[in-house]
Amino acid sequence: VSNLIFNVFNVAVGMLAAPLFITAVQWTSDDVIRQTANLHTAIMVVAALLLLPFTPWLARSLTVIVPSREPAASPSFLDPGLASKPEAAMVGVLRELRRSLEISRRSLKLAEGFALDATRRRPRALAANELAVDEIREAIRSYLTRLTGRYLSRRQRLLAQYLTHITIDVERIGDHVDHIAEATTRQRAHADAAFDPPMREALKELFKLCDGVLEKTIRSLDPDEDGFPEAAKQVEEARNRFADRAQAIRREVNERVARHEVTAIAGLFFSDQVLQFERLVRHCRMIAREQQQPYFAIKRAKLDRVEPPAGEKVPPNGKTNPRSAVRGKSGAEKTD
Numbered sequence: 513v514s515n516l517i518f519n520v521f522n523v524a525v526g527m528l529a530a531p532l533f534i535t536a537v538q539w540t541s542d543d544v545i546r547q548t549a550n551l552h553t554a555i556m557v558v559a560a561l562l563l564l565p566f567t568p569w570l571a572r573s574l575t576v577i578v579p580s581r582e583p584a585a586s587p588s589f590l591d592p593g594l595a596s597k598p599e600a601a602m603v604g605v606l607r608e609l610r611r612s613l614e615i616s617r618r619s620l621k622l623a624e625g626f627a628l629d630a631t632r633r634r635p636r637a638l639a640a641n642e643l644a645v646d647e648i649r650e651a652i653r654s655y656l657t658r659l660t661g662r663y664l665s666r667r668q669r670l671l672a673q674y675l676t677h678i679t680i681d682v683e684r685i686g687d688h689v690d691h692i693a694e695a696t697t698r699q700r701a702h703a704d705a706a707f708d709p710p711m712r713e714a715l716k717e718l719f720k721l722c723d724g725v726l727e728k729t730i731r732s733l734d735p736d737e738d739g740f741p742e743a744a745k746q747v748e749e750a751r752n753r754f755a756d757r758a759q760a761i762r763r764e765v766n767e768r769v770a771r772h773e774v775t776a777i778a779g780l781f782f783s784d785q786v787l788q789f790e791r792l793v794r795h796c797r798m799i800a801r802e803q804q805q806p807y808f809a810i811k812r813a814k815l816d817r818v819e820p821p822a823g824e825k826v827p828p829n830g831k832t833n834p835r836s837a838v839r840g841k842s843g844a845e846k847t848d
Contacts, residue, residue: 591604612682619638728743748800754793
């Protein structure tokens with residue numbers, strides 16, 4: 513709508529001031545084709561300059577003319593202004609990771625409605641959420657890379673690595689949520705692959721258990737809470753409950769398939785769904801294990817501490833390059 517308004521305004525300006533524009537462009541070139549191109553450019557520039565002072569008013573008008581159907585997106589916690597304060601910046605990364613997981617959790621709810629209600633179409637928000645999670649992953653990686661250009665303590669250097677690993681797991685969780693919806697789409701292409709009521713109830717239970725693991729993972733990444741290890745243990749406990757129940761449900765469905773109570777193709781699609789759930793919660797467990805590492809902690813006293821660029825500050829061990837490290841066979845950094 514904004515583009516349409518701007519183009520209509522361009523035409524109006526061009527028509528009202530046509531004699532002036534025509535006279536002016538004749539001085540720019542002897543070639544009619546170039547004159548035409550210059551005329552178009554001149555009208556665009558003049559119209560843009562005339563509209564520029566009214567941009568705030570136009571923006572407010574557009575929100576009335578075309579109100580958004582979606583809630584405003586949460587702002588990013590990756591504040592570039594915190595790059596000189598590594599501790600505060602890493603708190604921002606934790607909050608951004610939580611935001612990404614919350615997006616995936618909303619997608620899981622959408623995937624559940626899609627899987628359990630055959631009359632529903634695949635929600636378009638699933639694709640948008642998946643794109644958002646991917647963009648957050650790239651933003652966090654870039655942000656952490658920028659942080660490594662500052663002087664980091666031993667703990668902060670290791671914490672940056674842990675956060676990088678968690679970022680990968682968070683993105684993979686979003687992928688598996690999308691795979692769950694994709695499996696439902698493929699299933700609906702086969703009439704004899706529909707789940708009967710007991711299978712739908714079992715699938716509903718798996719969604720609920722998986723959501724519980726995801727909810728605890730989100731809570732475990734809250735930087736305002738000091739109990740990272742304890743919260744991470746709760747994630748592992750929830751994951752173990754899920755694993756035990758998922759195995760039991762899989763056996764029950766397999767037995768029904770063997771007794772010809774359920775079609776073989778329905779059993780295949782159900783098994784595929786269970787596999788995606790298992791992979792999703794496995795990444796939640798991997799996040800929990802990263803959080804139980806010895807140096808996974810936030811020090812409140814350092815939140816406002818400004819650190820110089822790497823190499824400008826001599827570390828406690830007296831070395832001039834605080835970023836020096838030994839790399840193992842896997843390529844990961846090892847502390848001195």
